[in-house]
Amino acid sequence: MTDGGRIFDPGLQPERTALAWRRTGLAVAVGAIAGTRVLFPTLGAGAVVVGLLGLGLAALLVIGSTRRARRAQACLLEEGNLVSGPGGRLIAAVCIACTSVGVAALAVVVGAHL
Amino acid sequence: MSSPVASRRFPRWVFGEGSEPDPRFTLANERTFLAWIRTALALLACGIALEAVAPPMQPQLRLAASVLLIVLGLLTPVQAWFAWSRDERAMRNGRPLSAPSLMVPLTVGTAITGLLLLAALLLR
Numbered sequence: 502m503t504d505g506g507r508i509f510d511p512g513l514q515p516e517r518t519a520l521a522w523r524r525t526g527l528a529v530a531v532g533a534i535a536g537t538r539v540l541f542p543t544l545g546a547g548a549v550v551v552g553l554l555g556l557g558l559a560a561l562l563v564i565g566s567t568r569r570a571r572r573a574q575a576c577l578l579e580e581g582n583l584v585s586g587p588g589g590r591l592i593a594a595v596c597i598a599c600t601s602v603g604v605a606a607l608a609v610v611v612g613a614h615l
Numbered sequence: 616m617s618s619p620v621a622s623r624r625f626p627r628w629v630f631g632e633g634s635e636p637d638p639r640f641t642l643a644n645e646r647t648f649l650a651w652i653r654t655a656l657a658l659l660a661c662g663i664a665l666e667a668v669a670p671p672m673q674p675q676l677r678l679a680a681s682v683l684l685i686v687l688g689l690l691t692p693v694q695a696w697f698a699w700s701r702d703e704r705a706m707r708n709g710r711p712l713s714a715p716s717l718m719v720p721l722t723v724g725t726a727i728t729g730l731l732l733l734a735a736l737l738l739r
Contacts, residue, residue: 514642521649528656535660539667573642582635588624589700592648596696599655603689606659610666610681614674 509577515570522566525595530559558598565591629700633707644702651695651715658688676735680728687724690717 509515533555540548569587576586624630662684665677694717702712 510639512639514639518642518645518649521646525649525652525656528653532656532660536663539663573638577638583638583641584635586624586638586641588626588630589703590625592645592699593625593696595652596692599652599659599692600689603655603659603685603692606663607682607685607689610662610678610685613666614678 507578509574515574515577518573519566519570522570523563526559526562526566529562530556533559562595565594626700629704629707633704633709636706640706641703644699644706647702648695648699651691651698654721655688655691655695658684658691662688671739672732672735673738676731676738680731680735683724683728683731687721687728690720 533552536555537548537552540551544551569591573583573586576583662681665681665684670677694715698713698715705712
């Protein structure tokens with residue numbers, strides 16, 4: 502990610518971080534598709550809704566992280582540090598979403614044995 | 616000292632104090648966080664897959680392995696948040712970073728999962 506050909510850091514740390522976010526978003530998308538496949542026999546159309554929700558979440562993650570990376574890049578180029586760069590909101594949101602998926606997974610797995 | 620702009624960044628208890636560290640370290644901290652999140656997703660996927668695919672194994676032991684994987688996958692994002700904010704705070708204050716607190720539970724938990732699955736295979 503360059504801004505008019507300028508880069509902040511020859512180690513390309515901002516780019517590597519943006520790629521790590523994208524990789525995570527992609528993992529969520531793959532999980533959503535696999536989840537739809539797994540839940541389809543029991544939930545039917547409901548599984549498609551769950552899958553679409555998951556894909557929406559993945560899209561939000563990719564869009565949110567791209568905006569985050571742009572903000573970080575602009576901040577680094579203008580100020581040389583991240584003083585007014587992105588904070589931890591997206592990070593907190595990712596944690597909450599991941600934990601919620603875990604709680605749902607636990608309910609589904611344990612529920613199937615009751 | 617923190618600037619008024621910096622203190623608006625969330626969470627206040629991380630960005631409200633200390634001075635801005637080398638941005639490369641902040642970005643590396645973020646990538647470590649993301650690696651933990653992908654670990655959590657992998658643990659959850661394995662736990663769900665064990666139940667969804669239902670391989671021919673002793674069902675109670677398979678369920679125990681599945682639940683253990685999902686519980687580890689639940690704890691991982693929580694620890695990822697605390698490790699990220701704690702390390703960001705430590706860097707701002709020039710203090711050393713601490714070791715990830717979930718390392719031992721995760722190692723032991725994964726090993727126990729392996730043993731449970733082995734037993735489930737042998738006792739089917």
